[in-house]
Amino acid sequence: MYDAVSTEQLDTPAVVLVNEGFGFDARSAASGKGMPGVRLVPETVPCECTVPERIVSGVRAAMDDVVAGLTRPLTAEERSPAPREPDGAGRIAFKGHLAEVQQFCYRRGWTDGLPVNPPTEEAVREMLTGTDLPAGHLVGKMVPRMGKVTVEKIAINAVMAGALPTSMPLLIAAVEALLDPQAAFGTWQVSTGSWAPFWVVNGPIREQLRINSGSGALSPGDIANATIGRAIGLMVKNLGGARKGMEDMGVLGNPAKYTMVIAENEEANPDGWEPLHVRQGFQRDESCLTVSFPNSYLQIWPYGSDDKGIIRALSSNMVPRWRQLTLLLPPGHAQTLADAGWTKSDIATYLYEYARVPAYRSPDFWGVPGVVRMRPPLNAEDPVPLLRSPDSLRIVVVGGAGVFMGLAYGASQWLTRRVQLPGNWESVVRKYRNFVPNHVSY
């Protein structure tokens, strides 16, 4: 839709053929750019259709409207749109009992479906002890709504998510990462592919926040892993305005949009293996977070407990088409591979060279843009690589005892940000450091 707005801004009439299921999303995008009157023509061509007959019939059915969209005189509203009613709620949104607050927030569409902590003035003030930036500091504007992301708004959403004040530096860095054009957040977050932000935390802050890098790091139960991702999800919705089925057009959705946050077990990286943030160009003692946008997560079993069994399982279970792969390697496998002489770089190079499938399993063979950017293979049995390059793979050492490995498939890049800590950091960490579950034995 932004392209249509750009076209109209050049004083040229435009009409947009859009699948009938995307009308609301398209209208939001145009309105967000200040041009609510852009003419849309809903069509019934199935999404990303490859069947010529369906395309021709769908377009033919819409053509009268296309022609009308280019020739029908403008209405007064199209010529000069009336100002919209403000959709803000004011700084104080609501006053009531806990259950009423929950109902209010849910009905406003401000939650992820789970109950939220009431973001009272007092709770937000405490959350703000996790940063020395002023509450009104503008970190940026988040697409698609271009909502103003102030430090206070971050804190409000963090309170709702149940995060601790020690999360604030990570949350601010996360917003900075998402607003970096290189992250292409505006594309991934609302795409039909249901890509979800996957956050990997490195450096000293992992331990200070007790972000799980061990057993079940991706499972519920750790307040940092659970609430940091949740807070980001709420911000995407409440600050960016990306709402499921309205602007976020993920076909199936993704449970990782609740949260997908881990720390790397840097200490389990064998000698010579660099943690993710060092691979990304940062110093080992810097606290960093890295975001990518996978939409799938596959756990696989090795074909043997030696290095060959691990590598064979990886090369045999990689999936054609996706362009980016984060390998989650448990410490035991990392040590096994290192003992046999493998580095992270060796693994990436090996998988690029030898993890291949017959061409007929590649989208390129069928004329569908896919993983391999080259002339489409002519012979169905020719082997084609599954990775675009060795640089399309990152390895993160994480997880507990056991042999399962994880493959997180995406199509984006890895973007890493350094986390800026406030001057009072040590005291804030000290205050919340021992906020841990004490499980009983049975």
Next chain:
Amino acid sequence: MGGIYEVLSPWAEVDPVPLRGISPRLSDLSGKRIGLFNNNKLAAAPILDAVETELRSRFDGLTVARFGRRAHENVAQTEDGPRYEQWVKEVDAVVLAVGD
């Protein structure tokens, strides 16, 4: 029931966006040069092929000019922005296919 909570709004404020109307329409498409904009999604090109066929069959002297976006981003914000702007100036109207 417990206490009363006064809660702050998590919903972002936005700067007012200046509203703008759309461009005047054409009176007729005959003899006009229509831009067909491909947003780089899978179905966009064949949809535009069908649009071209329909337009040519309906309007005498109508010609078309194609433009393809190379990334999933607003083309005006990419390095193709100047080329796109020039292309728009050379057509009378544009049909965009989203292709989703």
